Amino acid sequence: MPEPLIYELSSPGRQGVTLPAPDVPPAALPAELMRGELPLPEVAEIDVVRHFVRLSQLNHAVDTGFYPLGSCTMKYNPKVNEDVARLPGFAFTHPLQDPETVQGNLALMYMLQEWLKEIGGFAGVSLQPAAGAHGELTGLLIIRAYHQSRGDTRRTKILIPNSAHGTNPATTSMSGLQVVELPSDDRGNVDLAALRQACDDTVAGLMLTNPNTLGLFEEHVREVVELVHGCGGLIYGDGANMNALLGIVRPGDLGIDALHYNLHKTFSTPHGGGGPGSGPVGVRPQLVEFLPGPVVEIVEEEDDEQAPLYGLVMPARSIGRVKAFHGHFGMHVRAFAYMRMQGKAGMRAISDHAVLNANYIRVKLRDVYHVPYDRICMHEFVAEGRWEDAPGVRALDVAKRLMDFGFHPPTNYFPLIVHEALMIEPTETETKATLDAFIAVMRRIAEEARTDPELLQTAPHNTPFGRLDEIRAAKELVLCCRPVEMTPAA
Amino acid sequence: MAYIPHTDAERKEMLAAVGLQNLDELYQAVPADVRFPDLDLPEAVSELEIAQEMQEMAEANVDVQHFACFLGAGAYNHFIPSAVDHMLRRGEFYTAYTPYQPEISQGTLQAIFEYQSLICNLTGMQVSNASHYDGATALAEAAILALNHHRGRRTRLVLSPAIHPHYRQVVRTYMQGMGVEIVGDEHLPGSADDLPAKIDANTAMIAVQYPDFFGRIRDWTALGQAAHAAGALLCVVVNPLSLGLLRPPSEFDADIVVGDGQPLGIPMSFGGPTLGHFTVKQEFVRKMAGRLVGETVDSRGQRGYVLTLTPREQHIRREKATSNICTNVALMALASAVYLSLMGKQGLRQVAELCYHKAHYAAEQLAAVPGYSLWTKGSFFHEFVLKCPRPVAEINQALLDLDILGGYDLGQDYPELRDHMLLAVTEMNSRDQIDALVEAMQEVSHA
Numbered sequence: 060m061p062e063p064l065i066y067e068l069s070s071p072g073r074q075g076v077t078l079p080a081p082d083v084p085p086a087a088l089p090a091e092l093m094r095g096e097l098p099l100p101e102v103a104e105i106d107v108v109r110h111f112v113r114l115s116q117l118n119h120a121v122d123t124g125f126y127p128l129g130s131c132t133m134k135y136n137p138k139v140n141e142d143v144a145r146l147p148g149f150a151f152t153h154p155l156q157d158p159e160t161v162q163g164n165l166a167l168m169y170m171l172q173e174w175l176k177e178i179g180g181f182a183g184v185s186l187q188p189a190a191g192a193h194g195e196l197t198g199l200l201i202i203r204a205y206h207q208s209r210g211d212t213r214r215t216k217i218l219i220p221n222s223a224h225g226t227n228p229a230t231t232s233m234s235g236l237q238v239v240e241l242p243s244d245d246r247g248n249v250d251l252a253a254l255r256q257a258c259d260d261t262v263a264g265l266m267l268t269n270p271n272t273l274g275l276f277e278e279h280v281r282e283v284v285e286l287v288h289g290c291g292g293l294i295y296g297d298g299a300n301m302n303a304l305l306g307i308v309r310p311g312d313l314g315i316d317a318l319h320y321n322l323h324k325t326f327s328t329p330h331g332g333g334g335p336g337s338g339p340v341g342v343r344p345q346l347v348e349f350l351p352g353p354v355v356e357i358v359e360e361e362d363d364e365q366a367p368l369y370g371l372v373m374p375a376r377s378i379g380r381v382k383a384f385h386g387h388f389g390m391h392v393r394a395f396a397y398m399r400m401q402g403k404a405g406m407r408a409i410s411d412h413a414v415l416n417a418n419y420i421r422v423k424l425r426d427v428y429h430v431p432y433d434r435i436c437m438h439e440f441v442a443e444g445r446w447e448d449a450p451g452v453r454a455l456d457v458a459k460r461l462m463d464f465g466f467h468p469p470t471n472y473f474p475l476i477v478h479e480a481l482m483i484e485p486t487e488t489e490t491k492a493t494l495d496a497f498i499a500v501m502r503r504i505a506e507e508a509r510t511d512p513e514l515l516q517t518a519p520h521n522t523p524f525g526r527l528d529e530i531r532a533a534k535e536l537v538l539c540c541r542p543v544e545m546t547p548a549a
Numbered sequence: 550m551a552y553i554p555h556t557d558a559e560r561k562e563m564l565a566a567v568g569l570q571n572l573d574e575l576y577q578a579v580p581a582d583v584r585f586p587d588l589d590l591p592e593a594v595s596e597l598e599i600a601q602e603m604q605e606m607a608e609a610n611v612d613v614q615h616f617a618c619f620l621g622a623g624a625y626n627h628f629i630p631s632a633v634d635h636m637l638r639r640g641e642f643y644t645a646y647t648p649y650q651p652e653i654s655q656g657t658l659q660a661i662f663e664y665q666s667l668i669c670n671l672t673g674m675q676v677s678n679a680s681h682y683d684g685a686t687a688l689a690e691a692a693i694l695a696l697n698h699h700r701g702r703r704t705r706l707v708l709s710p711a712i713h714p715h716y717r718q719v720v721r722t723y724m725q726g727m728g729v730e731i732v733g734d735e736h737l738p739g740s741a742d743d744l745p746a747k748i749d750a751n752t753a754m755i756a757v758q759y760p761d762f763f764g765r766i767r768d769w770t771a772l773g774q775a776a777h778a779a780g781a782l783l784c785v786v787v788n789p790l791s792l793g794l795l796r797p798p799s800e801f802d803a804d805i806v807v808g809d810g811q812p813l814g815i816p817m818s819f820g821g822p823t824l825g826h827f828t829v830k831q832e833f834v835r836k837m838a839g840r841l842v843g844e845t846v847d848s849r850g851q852r853g854y855v856l857t858l859t860p861r862e863q864h865i866r867r868e869k870a871t872s873n874i875c876t877n878v879a880l881m882a883l884a885s886a887v888y889l890s891l892m893g894k895q896g897l898r899q900v901a902e903l904c905y906h907k908a909h910y911a912a913e914q915l916a917a918v919p920g921y922s923l924w925t926k927g928s929f930f931h932e933f934v935l936k937c938p939r940p941v942a943e944i945n946q947a948l949l950d951l952d953i954l955g956g957y958d959l960g961q962d963y964p965e966l967r968d969h970m971l972l973a974v975t976e977m978n979s980r981d982q983i984d985a986l987v988e989a990m991q992e993v994s995h996a
Contacts, residue, residue, distance in 0.1 A: 061851045062657075065890050073892035076630050078899045086909030089928040092766050094796045098670040099894045103781040104744075107890045108632050111660070111883075115641035118656035119649075122640030128649075128834065133551055140594050142962055146633070147614045148607025153955055154624050154695050154820025156611065157945065163609030164819050177589050189682035189821070190876040192863070197722075225864030228874035233693075235726020238868040276578035305578055313582040323876070327552070331880030332657035333647035333840065336824030347586070349666075379722035383623060383685040383715040383809070383818025388930050396603060400551045404594025408550045411572045415560070418567045418575065435567075435575060462653050469713065472651075473864070487993075488552050491559040515850075518651050525848035527651040532845035534855040538676050539666035540844075 062113050067540050075107055093302030098542045101523065104361075113331060117523055119333070120466050127420075127491050128196040129439045129470035129482025130224065130272060130323035132302045132411075140327065140393035149392050155386035159372050164388065165369035169355040170397035171395050172339075177393075178316055178406065179298075180311025181341035183374075185350040187386040191299055192226040194319025197264075197506040198295045198530065200378045200480040201317055201349045202264045205293065208349075208376060214263040214292070220249045222273060222474045224297055228342070236263055243476060247432040249283050259292035267315065268297040271439035272474040272482070274417065276303075283313035293317065293346075301325040303414055303437035306407030310341075317342045325393035337390035348375040389465045412487035413438040416494060420483055425500045427505040431477055439484035441477050449508040454479035457504055463521045464500045551593065567744045572597055609774065613817070613954065617982040619911075621932050621973020622685070622762070623713045624817045627790070628976055629902070633814045643880055647840070651855045651927050652847070658854035661842045661879060664886040671889070672806045673799025674828035674975035678839035680877040681825030684786065684809030685719035688712070688756060690827060692720055692722040692804045692870055693786045695754030696729065696837055698782065703753040710734035711761035712786055714962040737965050740824050745775035752776075754805075756784040760797060763959075764908070764932025765925060768769060769801040775803065787825060789813055789885075791930045793892075793901030805829050814888025815881055824881040834860060838872030878928050900976050904931035907983065914987045915972075920994040924969055932973045934959065934966070938994050941970045947993040953986055981988060 102110075119126070126133035131401075144150065152161050160368060173185040188194040199217065208213045217231040228238045239257055242250045265287045269277045277283065287294055292483045296310045296318035302325045304310065310318050322328045322337035330336070342350060351374075358370035371385070399407060411440025414437050421440045425433055429444035458468030458481070470482040507514050519525065555563075560572075569575065569621075569785030576584055594602065619625045635641060641656060648654030665677040681687040692706050706729060708717050717734055724731060733755070748755055755776050759764045769785060776783040784805040785798035790812035798806045811817065829837050835858065843857035863870040868926045893899065908931040915921040920938035935942055941958035948955040956972035961971075974983065 061658060062668075065886075066658070069893075073631075073893070074895050075893055076896045078628075078896060078903065078976065081903060081904050081906055083910035083983070085906050086913075088905070089766070089795070092732065092768065092795055092928060093792065094792065095893050097793060098897055099667065099892070099897060101893045101895070102890055104630075104632055104891060107887060108635070110890075111636040111887055114656040114659055115636075115639040117654075118641040118645045119660075120641045120652070121644035126646065128646055129697050131646050133646060136624065137596075139600060141638065141643075143600065143603040143607075145816075146604060146607035146611040148604075148612050150816040150818050151612040151626070152610050152819045153613060153620045153626070153817050153954065154647050155620055155622055156954060157949070160611035160954075161819065163606040165899065166609070167603075174590060180586070183681060188877075189873075191789070192873040193682060193686070196873060199723065201724060208914070225867055226873045227877060229783065229863035229866070229870040232725070232868045232870070233873055235728070255715065263952035276576075281580055284776050301678060306588055307585065308579045308583050309586050312586065313580070329643045329874075330646045331599055331643050331882075332645045332654075332660075332883065333879030334876040335682075335878040335881060336876040337822075350601050359839055362910070378725065379717040380685070380715055382719060382721055382821070383683050383713065383823075387821040388819040389816075389822055394601070396599050399599050399602070400596060401593055403588050403590040404555075405550055405593050406588060406590065408553055411575070412551035412553050412555055412560075414575045415555075415563055415567070415572065419563045422567050435577065456648070459652065462650065467653065468650055488554065490554045491563060512575065522652045524652045524655055524851060524853050527853050527855045528845045529857065532843040532855045535843075535845070535846035536840060536857070538857075539662070539669040540790050541666070541670065 065102065065110055065539055066100050066540055068102050068110060069108050071101055073101040073103050075102055075104045079371055080358045091363060102350050124465045126467040127469050127483050127485050127488060128467060129484040130299055132486055134482060134486040135488035136327055136329040137397060138442055140396050143396050144331050144392045146391050162166060162369055163424040165355050167395050169369050171221035172355060174398055175320055175339055175341055178305060179341040180309030182344040183350050184339055185354050186339045186391055187351045187381050188319060189339045189342055189387055190334060190336035191319055191321045192230060193381060194340045195226055195230040196233055197340045197351055197381050198317040199230055199236060201346050202295060203234055203344055204238060204349045206263055213261050214231050216262050217255055218262060218265040222271045222476055223266055223268050224299060225271065227297065244440040247271065247275045248278050251279055251282055254283060257532050258286050260291055261368055262290050262292040264295050266295045266297060268300060269459035270300045273441050274436040274439035275411055275432060276437055280313055283374055284500050300438065301411055305409055305410040307410050317346055327397040328390045329351050333385050335390060337387040349378055350382045351379060352373045352377045409487050416485040416489060416505040417485060419497060420485055420494055425503055427502055439482060442481045443477060443479050444481045445479040448510055449512055451470065451512050452508040452515050454481050457481060457517065458517040460504050460515045462519040466497055467502060504509045515543065570964060573866045598869045616954050617978065618757050619956050619972045619986060620954045622971055624820055625812045625973060626817065626975055626977050627812050629814050629816065630891050632891060633884055636983050637880060638697040639882055642883060648856060651853065656851055657879060659861055659937030660883050660886055661907045662854045664882040665824060665842060666724045667886055668810050668826050668828055670787055672828050675831040676805050676827040676834045677826065678837055678881045679879060680840060681827050682878060684807060685716040685822045685975045687807035687825035687827045688786055689723035691807050692754060693831060693871055694805060694836050695782045699753045703751050704728060705730045705732065705751045707733040707747045707752055707755040709757040710737045711763055712756060712758045713762050716786065737883040737963050745772055748776055748779045748781050750779060750782040752779060754782045754784055756786060758786040761787055763934050766795060766928045766930050773802040782965045793897035794905060810885045813885035814905065815884050822878055822881055822883055824878050825958045836871065839877060903976040907978055908933060911974045911983045916928060916989060918987060918991045918994065931975060932971055935972060936972045937968045937970050939996060940968055944993050950987055951989045
């Protein structure tokens with residue numbers, strides 16, 4: 060049974076919250092600026108709580124089951140993160156307080172900057188960007204500002220491999236730069252011949268996702284970096300796949316000049332049903348002065364009596380603010396707690412087990428699902444959801460059928476360079492028992508594709524909702540509801 | 550190891566299945582000279598230790614539960630009903646991803662649909678997206694919409710100087726590669742009446758704030774008419790909580806209404822995460838960036854919700870997309886939906902009225918203190934500007950010793966407003982707190 064809308068639970072005169080009586084004399088209200096109708100629902104607290112609890116129960120989530128959604132790193136979100144982020148000293152501080160009154164916050168942000176620098180091999184980090192795509196925009200604006208500052212204004216092209224995340228081309232346009240797409244070779248790497256041809260003095264940079272969206276470590280990363288640097292361009296690293304690289308290799312050591320981290324992927328802050336994320340950007344030395352600000356710096360060194368004094372500083376040639384205030388601080392707190400609990404040894408262990416889990420599923424499925432680039436993968440791999448002897452079945456059907464067994468489907472139809480792609484990323488936080496259960500179901504579905512294709516084509520069957528009519532949604536375009544009493548009679 | 554559940558035996562078994570002897574062999578493709586760096590990071594601590602350590606860090610801060618807060622300027626200390634956070638802490642909500650698979654994501658989808666509805670009804674606008682990062686980035690995205698609406702033929706944006714300084718800075722950051730001229734906020738004029746004169750035939754959009762950065766409220770109807778006469782769009786940046794009391798910006802014929810939803814049930818959390826709300830007139834729906842949830846039916850005939858009009862978005866249109874946004878702040882949108890539901894028709898009006906009356910009481914009392922005067926003329930909501938007899942930083946330092954967080958030092962952003970303090974008063978400030986502030990301000994009025 061679908062849950063009614065909150066407006067459908069409304070009864071005139073009901074109220075969910077009581078507020079204190081006024082303790083000051085009333086002031087005159089400017090009549091010409093007062094609103095008439097305030098069309099909000101009128102519901103009791105119990106209505107609101109039951110409504111949203113029931114809605115929550117219609118969701119699949121990491122807390123309810125396996126979520127192998129490729130490129131999204133749906134790892135477990137530690138509960139203690141949620142507790143520490145809500146400590147009054149963090150949650151109830153105002154962003155414009157005098158820095159001397161928020162030294163705890165600034166110390167935390169400073170250490171997080173330092174750790175991210177160390178993990179990525181960078182000279183500077185800004186925590187301001189609010190999400191991965193926001194970090195990408197930041198990174199490209201930094202690259203643009205760097206070239207501009209050298210009077211190198213001809214550089215307007217950004218090279219993007221065709222296996223890149225969809226955000227990369229959109230980000231490039233937003234930065235006022237032009238996209239040049241590069242093909243992949245037959246091992247899933249950047250096609251070096253095409254790259255060599257594209258490299259000239261109009262190239263501002265190249266956006267590299269490494270591991271790429273096939274889950275493969277770029278085998279020619281050194282050559283790619285050399286070619287781009289050789290023509291005067293810079294390398295932007297899409298850090299969405301950092302979960303494979305912690306303690307394995309530092310992007311800065313590979314020559315990547317700027318990279319965003321997704322704290323909501325790699326560092327366990329929750330995805331929240333689509334945010335808030337956090338997308339800090341790390342850069343090599345020549346780009347530090349262009350970082351968005353403010354960043355946290357030590358403004359007075361510690362001595363025998365005093366802890367260091369932290370302050371908020373705008374980098375000298377900053378591209379400017381990318382957000383009001385200081386970024387998603389609540390996410391910084393969660394990532395800090397997680398990184399502190401992992402420590403040095405834990406970082407390497409995260410990637411080791413994320414990569415091991417992905418390879419384990421790959422070898423257990425590759426005889427029944429075609430894996431087009433079948434070599435040791437990193438934290439994820441891409442299989443095809445199609446069979447010659449099951450012509451009516453598509454990756455989408457496999458995805459929907461998985462729901463019947465309590466699993467969230469892998470990412471499908473991405474990357475675009477694989478037909479009927481199923482992109483599987485298990486993360487390190489899953490037990491072998493969960494992986495084995497998933498493998499068994501995937502094998503069963505591959506069999507059903509031949510024996511009972513309709514079962515897949517009409518799936519899911521065991522979920523509270525069947526397939527939704529997306530065409531109707533786009534055609535009728537009902538994007539909000541009005542209060543019941545305001546709806547015109549039919 | 551924390552949150553890695555593998556036993557030694559399982560690890561061995563899995564490695565064998567992959568055909569490897571040890572974990573190092575997974576990384577043959579990584580250049581050997583930079584493989585396995587020795588990271589200079591602290592050793593791991595337990596959950597027990599991290600909870601204590603972070604408690605200490607949090608306690609190194611001054612927070613608004615222990616100090617009376619009169620600081621606003623874009624982030625506000627409001628009452629958050631308990632039920633809001635209880636809903637956010639549902640693992641089914643906060644550990645889910647973007648609802649790409651609607652059959653198992655109806656909770657998030659319907660909650661966003663309800664958020665869109667509540668924000669539309671509050672602002673009077675016809676369409677709301679699923680959210681932007683914050684009010685500042687929402688304004689920048691509004692500028693992009695306006696430029697695209699004019700297909701790049703208009704390249705001028707007019708920003709009121711009374712828009713939050715950070716928001717104007719973010720617009721400039723976003724626009725730096727786009728060849729756009731941003732005018733109107735070079736200095737603070739005596740009145741807002743010279744804004745219409747800044748609109749020319751090349752202007753894509755004019756943006757104002759309501760209540761403005763200084764807390765003032767005014768009717769923007771004439772400005773909307775002037776903008777539309779010149780073919781420009783009107784964008785209004787709002788504090789959504791004020792709309793419990795004030796006329797919605799739709800009545801000024803605004804084309805785009807954006808703002809920060811932090812006052813609607815979201816803790817200040819040192820400035821983030823908050824909520825960028827973004828609403829438009831129906832005619833701009835296909836030009837609007839960000840996720841949108843629409844109503845439909847499922848294969849069993851049940852009403853349900855899906856992400857819709859996705860062809861506008863980055864993963865389909867790639868470089869032709871108007872924005873790269875994907876992850877937004879869905880959980881914060883949920884917070885504001887729960888908050889607006891709990892407050893409802895009567896509660897939101899009561900909160901807004903409490904803010905209004907308390908701010909006016911504080912303004913009147915402070916203006917009567919010798920040495921201080923009210924810079925703000927005319928109507929204001931819950932913030933006002935006080936001209937002070939001493940530098941604001943010095944006054945605030947003295948207030949801090951009395952457990953009071955004073956107002957914002959406007960001289961930082963507006964040279965004309967040296968020694969002017971922007972104060973915010975909300976339902977969280979009792980009369981006793983306000984009286985204590987007045988007394989303290991009197992004491993600290995001279996060095």
